[in-house]
Amino acid sequence: MTRRFLGLIKALVLLACLIPLLHLLARANGLGDLGANPVQEILHTLGKTSLNLILITLIITPLRKETGLIWLVGLRRTLGLLCFCYVVFHALTYIALDQGFAWNSLFVDVTQRPYITLGFISLLLMVPLALTSTNSAQRRLGRRWAKLHRLIYLAAILGVLHFLLQAKIDISDPIFYSIVLLLLLGYRINTWLKSRQAIKNRGNS
Amino acid sequence: MLIKRPQDIKASEITPESTFRQRRMLLKTALAMGLIKTADLSAQEDLIPLNQKESGNREEPFPENGRLNNLKPWPSNVSSEPTSFEDVTGYNNYYEFGTSKTDPASNAHTLETHPWTVTVEGEAEKTGTFALEDIIKGHTLEERIYRFRCVEAWSMVVPWVGFPLGDLLKRFEPTSQAKYVQFFTLNDSDQMPGVRYPVLRWPYREGLTIEEAMHPLTLLTVGLYGQVLPNQNGAPLRLIVPWKYGFKSIKSIVRIRFMDEQPQTSWNMANAREYGFYSNVNPDKSHPRWSQATERVLGGNIFSARVPTMLFNGYAEEVASLYTNLNLMTNY
């Protein structure tokens, strides 16, 4: 796998991931429209894209292991950072466009509305991950980097729970996302159990 | 006659909304000039159930072109402009046709609204199954511009067409046992793809106290923007209870039941903690998961701010007396 090939793939992934954002911008500027409730449309599109991206980020490792395509790992950072951007835009949409910086009511939301609390914690968890996403941070942190970045699982769980709890009554979409997340987590638990078994077996022999 | 004028200007009736605005001007002038007569209730015949009628012929309840003419104007206290026809008919909660806001507009064409019947049962002298055309005949249709507030904290302003529900209910001669009225929506999976999924308990049902049902603001609605209701807005017959959250305003009514006890209502059955029987609009009583203090008015742009929600959706003067003995924080 050449460097140039990976660069190209990364650029394509970046472009693909920007489509939802560009589409929103286009619709906000008169190309098509955002419907009767534009702020909600923006909020929901950004939220959905965040969740899609967090799950796509999590699918990279199993995909690499199953297909042997090592270069896939090179996409993880791009995807993760894009996900973080969408989450930030999503939260900003709520804070600025929807609530108009009504800090008192935002404080009540974060402290008293469980779905917002979970979304907020999920976003907070992603901050250190985004900050330590550089090569140098990775080198500096060494083994601790991998440990730290396991926070992504928690962030994803909280993100899906946030989605589930904000649904009014039709939870079919959140259920679908929960199943995907459980499968992804299941894959890792399975790998982890297997490796522990392997270590144990080695110890016994 | 002056009110017939809108028919003469057909060529310019490009969108229902422009029709509406033109007619509203005419009506205002007519009203000011004292040209409009008040309701003529003597024109109502006795309601006869379909199975006791001699002729089985069913009339069309509405003009073929869907225009509802000769509407009696109504003094609205809403100062803001009505929400566009496009938004009123394109952003709906009607789970029988899907749970997204745009599903009803795309799916509701399968609803058959003619012939339509309404079955009346329970604590009333006159019960049975009645033809929609008989139910409407003799009632003067009014155009009422109401605020409409969804429990999801968005709102719109709609020029509904209908007549007071109480005027109809009286004709069934409710007994002294009739303390509540329950309403049911059509439940037909052939016409309504959404009822194949148990999102809510079908048929959709709602209820009011008899005092609420008889209140002059409670509108039995057959149209909006001067034309018959589009299917996605609850054709052919729906309720509008402007001081309550939108889900109380049940759509496509096929059954009315007078009861002596508080009726079951679909959203309350689904989640009693979040959706009470009364569901009066109340900015101080937040939904467990979101605040009801403000609302987003549909049709704004991305920089439009939320506006404060009013107690009883701005109809406190008219309806607060219904609830003098009720704690609104516990009876939400």
Ligand code: HEM
């Ligand atoms: C401070 C952080 C956050 C805030 C304030 C926030 C706020 C919100 C709000 C207000 C809604 C709409 C609820 C409604 O319409 O009733 C929402 C929906 C949503 N959010 Fe968040 N959120 C946050 C973080 C997140 C994160 C971290 C994720 C994903 C990883 C996420 C994913 C979603 C999704 C998927 C939806 C539903 C969209 C839909 O229904 O299509 N949010 N969020």
